[in-house]
Amino acid sequence: MTLGFLNESIETADKKSIEKMQTERLKSTLINVYENVSFYKKRLDDCGVDPYNFKNIDELQKIPFTTKEDLRLNYPFNMLARPFGEIVRIHSSSGTTGNPTVVAYTGRDIEIWGEVIARQLFSLNLRRGDIFQNSYGYGLFTGGLGLHYGIEKLGGVAIPVSGGNTERQIKIMQDFLTGVICCTPSYALHIAEVGTELGVDFSKLALKAGVLGAEPWTNQIRSEIEKRLSINAYDIYGLSEVIGPGVSCECSFKKGLHVAEDNFIVETIDPKTGKNVPEAKTGELVFTTITKEGMPVIRYRTKDLSNLIYEKCECGRTHVRMKKPIGRSDDMLIIRGVNVFPSQIEEVLMNVKEIEPHYLIVVQKKNFLDFIEVWVEVPENIFSEKMNTLEIFEASIEHKLYSAIGISIDVKLKEPKTIKRSEGKAKRVVDMRRGEKP
């Protein structure tokens, strides 16, 4: 394994100098928002934190959290800390559940964003001249343009194909000698499936790596993707409120995602009490941006659950790592009093080798009780003319789910290709209690 750093002094800085850098940068960020964002001025006055006298990074914990709701209430531009003229880009969420959240960047913010991603790609042993097929959506969504600037910063070749039109994606992959695919993990699986149907042998292509993100995915799904596309698949994490993709990313060791600590401070909190949780405990990720000018966020609650790892990584990087997020706190299903994460179900399913990596979790109420069904497609290699083979197969998965999760979950066999494939973020849970339909 080759090692290397795009910015060695920053990426391998010792804890002390990281903390010193963070304190200084946090102070200037707090001054920036205090002077320019009335929402934060009030917040800081209320909690008694004086940005001009900010000395100790632990004081950050006195400042209340910023939530998505706060951003929505300040729609569209009240959270901006810089005037138009300095702002050069606006991104936004889709806003399907209310006002969209809007984020804004100065030229320097865009520069830093690209630099952070370039470093991460470099840590995956990707280099100048590598060909990147960027299948994240280009547009208001931060995925496409975020990766794009990172690829160019690295000196890679960016193919801005955006999402969708899978057959064309595969043709480009073959003709342009794509080395790296950037998309959601569920889209990577879809590309693999369509390619295999078209008779493509991915092991014969130039494809060697996937930079996959924008949704939580398990290590079991990772092995499926790696096997089917004949690549190394890496997790990249981000959210537009903090910057977009690149808030953290795995290195080639795949042992947690490195947070770019020179730009972001990460904490983990108990989602219920809001208290910081001790190292190694699972908590909700909370981010503070310390270099962003256009729209900094202070203690932004992500609702993503993970654990922080402070130990230095085998790759030599010192920045704190977060474990692959297990899901979002609002993805958690409460079924007859038991907390269930879709990722737990996925882990069980993907350990059954016959099951295709396409499934749907359907939650409903039956006789006033919550009830989960898991839809999977009937695998050809277990199908025979005997009914009981199928029944035994269903029962064995139900048993595995029960032992892993502790509640009974019904497995429903479906015809092949009837579970919807995704070209972007997969929707794997349908909650009929909320009026959703499978």
Added chain:
Amino acid sequence: MPIKQLTVFLENKLGRLAEVTRILKRENINLQGFSTTEARDYGILRIVVSDVEKAREALKKAGFTTHVADAICIRVEDRPGELLNVLDTLSDAKINIDYIYVIAGTRVILSVPELERAEKLLIEKGFSICAD
């Protein structure tokens, strides 16, 4: 010689069986007989057709999960007691039947664990085994 019977996985929803027969018709494949077994949410359809490979290809292409299995096909006369003769022959030999159904031309499809032995016994009893 056992015959090749085709099995198809069907979700228990409107129009799926019709879809299978529509595909067979389009491919000009004759359906000689069938049976269904149902569980709560799905069923399996077993069919005997004029061209198993062609039928399987067409169904697979349309997205169905299929399986081909051997079964015994015997001709029984259309008169009282004929099926009993078949069944007695097998039960005397301690051969349990997994499933059985009738197809066109009073032929019976049988699935048993010991296929060759059952076939031999039935031939000895004077039944005529159909090869297609």
